[in-house]
Amino acid sequence: MAKYALQRLALAIPVLLGVLLVGFFLMQVVPTDPAIIRAGPQATQDVVEAIREELGLNKPLWQQFGLYMWRLFQGDLGVSIINNVAVTQELGDTIGPTLELMVASLFWSIPLGILMGTLAAYWRGSLIDRGIMAISVAGVSVPVFFIGLLMIWLLGFQWQLLPFTGRGGPLWTMDGIMAIILPALTLGGVFVGPVARMTRTAVVDMLSADHVRTARAKGLNEFLVVLRHALRNALIPVITLIGLQIGFLLGGAVVTETIFSWPGVGRLAVGAILSSDFPMAQGTIIVLSLGFILINLAVDLLYAVLDPRVRLS
Amino acid sequence: MTLLSVENLVTSFKTSAGEVRAVDGVSIAVERGQTLGIVGESGCGKSVLSLSIMQLLAHPGRVVEGKVLLEGRNLLDLSARQMRAVRGREIAMIFQEPMTSLNPVHSIGYQITEAMRAHEPSLSAAELRNRAVAVLDRVRIPSAARRFDEYPHQLSGGMRQRVMIAMALACKPKLLIADEPTTALDVTVQAQILELLRELQAENGMGIILITHDLGVIAEMADRVSVMYAGRVVERSSSAELFDDPQHPYTLGLLGSIPRVDEEKDRLTAIEGAVPPPFAWPPGCRFAPRCPFSIEACTQAPPALREVAPDHAAACLEAPL
Ligand SMILES: Nc1ncnc2c1ncn2[C@@H]1O[C@H](COP(=O)(O)OP(=O)(O)OP(=O)(O)O)[C@@H](O)[C@H]1O
Ligand SMILES: [Mg+2]
Numbered sequence: 106m107a108k109y110a111l112q113r114l115a116l117a118i119p120v121l122l123g124v125l126l127v128g129f130f131l132m133q134v135v136p137t138d139p140a141i142i143r144a145g146p147q148a149t150q151d152v153v154e155a156i157r158e159e160l161g162l163n164k165p166l167w168q169q170f171g172l173y174m175w176r177l178f179q180g181d182l183g184v185s186i187i188n189n190v191a192v193t194q195e196l197g198d199t200i201g202p203t204l205e206l207m208v209a210s211l212f213w214s215i216p217l218g219i220l221m222g223t224l225a226a227y228w229r230g231s232l233i234d235r236g237i238m239a240i241s242v243a244g245v246s247v248p249v250f251f252i253g254l255l256m257i258w259l260l261g262f263q264w265q266l267l268p269f270t271g272r273g274g275p276l277w278t279m280d281g282i283m284a285i286i287l288p289a290l291t292l293g294g295v296f297v298g299p300v301a302r303m304t305r306t307a308v309v310d311m312l313s314a315d316h317v318r319t320a321r322a323k324g325l326n327e328f329l330v331v332l333r334h335a336l337r338n339a340l341i342p343v344i345t346l347i348g349l350q351i352g353f354l355l356g357g358a359v360v361t362e363t364i365f366s367w368p369g370v371g372r373l374a375v376g377a378i379l380s381s382d383f384p385m386a387q388g389t390i391i392v393l394s395l396g397f398i399l400i401n402l403a404v405d406l407l408y409a410v411l412d413p414r415v416r417l418s
Numbered sequence: 419m420t421l422l423s424v425e426n427l428v429t430s431f432k433t434s435a436g437e438v439r440a441v442d443g444v445s446i447a448v449e450r451g452q453t454l455g456i457v458g459e460s461g462c463g464k465s466v467l468s469l470s471i472m473q474l475l476a477h478p479g480r481v482v483e484g485k486v487l488l489e490g491r492n493l494l495d496l497s498a499r500q501m502r503a504v505r506g507r508e509i510a511m512i513f514q515e516p517m518t519s520l521n522p523v524h525s526i527g528y529q530i531t532e533a534m535r536a537h538e539p540s541l542s543a544a545e546l547r548n549r550a551v552a553v554l555d556r557v558r559i560p561s562a563a564r565r566f567d568e569y570p571h572q573l574s575g576g577m578r579q580r581v582m583i584a585m586a587l588a589c590k591p592k593l594l595i596a597d598e599p600t601t602a603l604d605v606t607v608q609a610q611i612l613e614l615l616r617e618l619q620a621e622n623g624m625g626i627i628l629i630t631h632d633l634g635v636i637a638e639m640a641d642r643v644s645v646m647y648a649g650r651v652v653e654r655s656s657s658a659e660l661f662d663d664p665q666h667p668y669t670l671g672l673l674g675s676i677p678r679v680d681e682e683k684d685r686l687t688a689i690e691g692a693v694p695p696p697f698a699w700p701p702g703c704r705f706a707p708r709c710p711f712s713i714e715a716c717t718q719a720p721p722a723l724r725e726v727a728p729d730h731a732a733a734c735l736e737a738p739l
Contacts, residue, residue, distance in 0.1 A: 313476065315513060316521040321474055322513075323533040323585065324506030333532075338523055413523060413569040 106409060106416050113405045117398050124394040128387050129173050133166070139383050143186045182391070183384035185377075192388035195373060200392065202272050203358060203369035206292060209276075209285050210354075214293030215300055219343065222304025223336050229309055237301060244298030249357045253291040253364040261287060270366045292361040296354065303346040307339035314338070341412050348404030355393050419490055421625040422471070422509075422593050423447040427484035429463075429470045431696075438696040440466040440479070442649040445723075448593065451623040455640030455657065457630055457672065461693045463649040464629045465514070468595045471627075472511055473501050488593070507537045510586035514598040516579040520570040526581045527566035530554070533588045550588065557584045557614060576607035580614070587618060593625045600635065612639055633672055637661060645669050648693055648704035651723060655730035665732035665739055667709045703734070711736045 132139070140157040141148075157163055161172055176183070182192035218241075225237040261269035273284025311317060312335050320334040359371035366372070374389035376382070409415045429441040441463045448454040456464055469475045471486050473493065486493040493504060505511075513519045520529060530553065531546040541549070547566065554562035557580040570578055579599060586594055596615065600608035612635065619626055628639055636643055636657060643660045645653040645668065653666040664670050671689035691708045700706060702717040709716065715735055723733040732738075 315515050315518040318474060318476075319513065319519045319582070319585075320521070320532075322472060322505055322511045324502045324504070324536045325532065326502060326536075329532075329536075333524070334521055338521065341523075411523065413525075414571050417569065417572070 109409050109415065109418075110406060113402055117402055120398055121395070124391065124398070125174070125177065126170075128391045128394075129170055131390065132383050132387055135381075135383065137381050137383075138162075139186060139381075142381050142383075177391075182388040185382050185385045187380055187382045187385070192384050195385065196370065196388050196392050199368060199370045199373045202367060203362070203371060203396075205272075205276060206285065206288055206361065206367060206369060207354065207358060209289035210293035210296065212293075213289070214296040215347065218297045218300025219304045219336070219340075221297070221301040222306075222343075223308050223331065223339075225301065225305045226308035226312060226335075227331055229305075234305075238305070241298035241301040244294060245302070247295075249291060249295050249360045250364055252294045253288075253361060256287050256291055257364070272368055288361050288365040288367050291364070292354070292357050295357050296350070299350055299353075300343070300347060304336075304339060304343050307342045308335050311335040311339045337411075341408065344404055344407050344411060348401050351397060351400045351404075355397060359393075420447050420487070421450045421489060422627075423485075423487045424467075424471060425485040425487065427467070427470060427486065428482050429466050429475065430480060430482050432478045432480075433697075435697050440649055440696050441470060443484075444646070444649070444651050446627075446644050446651065446654075448625040448627055449641075450592070450625050451619065452641040453619065453626040453628055453639050455628050455630065455636040455643040456646060457633060457636050457643060458646035459631055459672075459689075459693050461695070462646045464631075464646060465597055467646075468511065468597050468627065468629060471595065472505060472509060474505075474511075503537070506533050506586075506591070507589045508591055509593045509595060510589070510591040511595040511597065512579070512582045512586050512599050514601055516575050516582060516602055519582055520578055522570050525567050525569055526554075526573070527551075530581070530585050530588050533585050537589050550584075553584045553588050554581070556587070556618075557581075559584070576603050576611065579603060579607075579611055583611070583614065583618075587622075590622060591624060593627065594619075595627045595629070597629045598631070599628075601630070601632070608635075615639070633661075645672070648699055649696060650704065650720075650733065652705065652734070653732045654723065655727075659727075659730050663727070663730075665726050665730060665737045666705075666734050667711050667736070667739070668705045669732075670739070671708075711739070 138153075140153050140160060140162055143156050143160070144153045161169055164172070180193055182196070184191050185195065221237045221241065225234040228234050257269045260266045267287050268284045269287050271284065273280035273282075275281050276285065308331075312331075314335075317330060317334050320330045325334075355371075358369065359374060361367065362369040362371035363375050370389050370392055374386060374393065377385035377389060424444060424446045427441055427444045428439055431438045431440055444463075444467055446454060446456070456467070458464055466475070466479065469479070470481050471493070473481070475481070481494060484494075488504065488508060493501065496504065520526065527547065527550050530550040534541060534546055534549060551562045551566055554565060559565050559577060559580055565573075570581070573581065583599075594615075599615070600611050603611065615626065615628075616639065618624070628635070630636060640657040643655060643657050644651045645660070645666060647668045653660070653664070653669050655665075660669065661673070664673055668689070674689075689708055694700075694704075694707075700717065702719055703709070703712070703721050706712040706716040713735070721733045721735050723731045726732050726737040
């Protein structure tokens with residue numbers, strides 16, 4: 106198990122380096138000159154030149170990359186071109202709310218998706234199955250922003266039940282909980298459908314497995330048969346597939362945060378890109394990619410926890 | 419009273435090609451402490467018959483006629499809950515596929531105790547563990563106490579089949595249905611498993627239905643035999659009598675097809691062709707198209723299973739042969 110975990114960790118390192126490299130080159134290929142933006146529209150050529158010198162933009166590419174890595178290593182992601190705040194500081198302030206939002210979204214959507222998928226699988230071909238699958242397909246095909254806007258309009262605006270702008274405070278306060286409901290429903294909402302469908306497929310597969318017949322032959326009741334011998338085994342492929350969907354979750358977080366003015370990394374990223382704040386944009390991309398890597402790592406470890414064949418090999 | 423008697427059982431599958439009677443009017447009987455062998459080629463309905471007895475048929479399979487009497491009580495009349503209390507406790511079953519019949523994600527100890535817990539919920543965790551280790555020990559799993567926490571993938575096929583047997587025996591059933599328990603195993607392991615079953619039977623007097631397509635296994639194990647062909651029993655007698663004086667051409671064919679190491683290979687006379695699929699069964703005797711003895715009348719109506727010698731029945735117009 107420890108060996109497996111280390112292996113996975115070792116595999117994540119090249120991916121991380123790749124991300125950093127892409128982050129660096131992203132800055133090279135953008136058509137705008139960061140020095141000009143930093144200097145402002147009225148600046149003279151000399152000022153721009155000076156800033157370029159200061160930022161090290163005149164050095165050869167490999168030296169710039171070395172410098173970038175060296176700074177990164179020291180936890181220095183540069184300062185915002187727009188307001189001169191350290192990128193790491195802004196990121197530090199926004200990571201918490203983003204994590205909060207993701208956890209709150211997954212907290213309800215994954216269990217619900219798994220429950221729906223299992224019920225659909227058990228009663229496959231029935232009206233229950235068709236109903237659940239219709240809901241899931243609808244959930245998959247509707248874009249995040251549409252659900253978000255619909256909920257804002259209905260629950261926030263029309264009925265005035267829930268706040269829909271910004272974070273209300275820490276999650277242990279009532280305000281904090283009220284404020285996260287709509288964003289978490291929106292972001293989690295896109296996840297329910299795919300999880301339900303993947304679970305259904307995996308559980309249907311498992312229900313016809315030989316070991317499920319053995320479980321029935323022992324005289325177990327249907328609840329135990331489904332829970333311990335179909336769903337329990339189906340979780341292995343389901344977790345894998347959920348891992349593959351994490352990219353969508355991060356993308357969804359960017360959109361959701363923007364719609365609900367949620368002070369997270371996603372909104373920070375959008376703001377930075379729109380205002381050509383390159384160091385900030387670079388920082389957010391690195392953090393989001395890091396999140397992607399970490400979640401996948403967590404999925405790999407969970408996989409080992411669920412499957413003794415992986416754990417003990 | 420007979421331990422289990424199946425009377426005129428019909429199991430049908432509703433498929434797109436129409437209704438298929440994979441088991442078509444089968445009657446069998448097993449006594450306490452005895453072994454009934456059921457033999458027949460692949461596809462003749464042996465597994466469907468055993469799953470019908472256990473009521474474990476997957477959709478679209480359904481028992482449409484007949485009785486399954488366990489000590490006189492018709493299992494087909496039981497509610498789902500009552501039937502669950504029979505499964506594992508009164509009738510246990512082991513399957514053809516030792517590699518996939520155990521759940522890979524649970525330890526073997528868990529899977530054995532689960533069966534006991536289902537029927538005796540009052541047992542404590544320690545008692546469950548002790549009993550499971552004892553039964554693992556009984557089926558000769560070496561260092562059973564340590565194996566308790568191992569997973570199926572850590573065991574060989576033979577060991578897994580022993581675990582399956584341990585699981586089946588955990589609640590001391592009256593009847594064990596073993597559906598080709600050794601087909602997937604190599605010859606030496608096969609002999610050990612059969613020997614184990616015989617010992618266990620002598621010990622606790624359970625009845626066994628042993629399903630196989632291997633007449634060698636029947637000769638070694640069975641007290642009585644029912645030969646199945648295409649969803650029907652075509653011959654029924656004591657095991658000794660069947661080998662001595664077979665009365666159905668199909669049985670003759672099967673006997674001819676036992677591989678004998680001691681004789682030259684070219685003496686083997688396997689039956690030509692294969693069991694037709696259920697939707698292609700002929701209207702008369704289902705074996706007629708492959709039968710060297712068949713006459714015009716064989717293709718008219720299915721021959722009934724009738725006594726051709728004392729305690730020996732065959733479904734053939736030509737019998738006694
Ligand atoms: N789910 C199903 N749908 C339709 N027909 C089925 C189904 N399951 C079994 N059958 C039919 O029942 C017949 C008997 O199958 P069964 O598995 O009982 O054979 P068997 O005697 O156990 O063979 P084997 O020695 O290969 O295990 C098969 O020919 C098949 O056509
Ligand atoms: Mg079979």
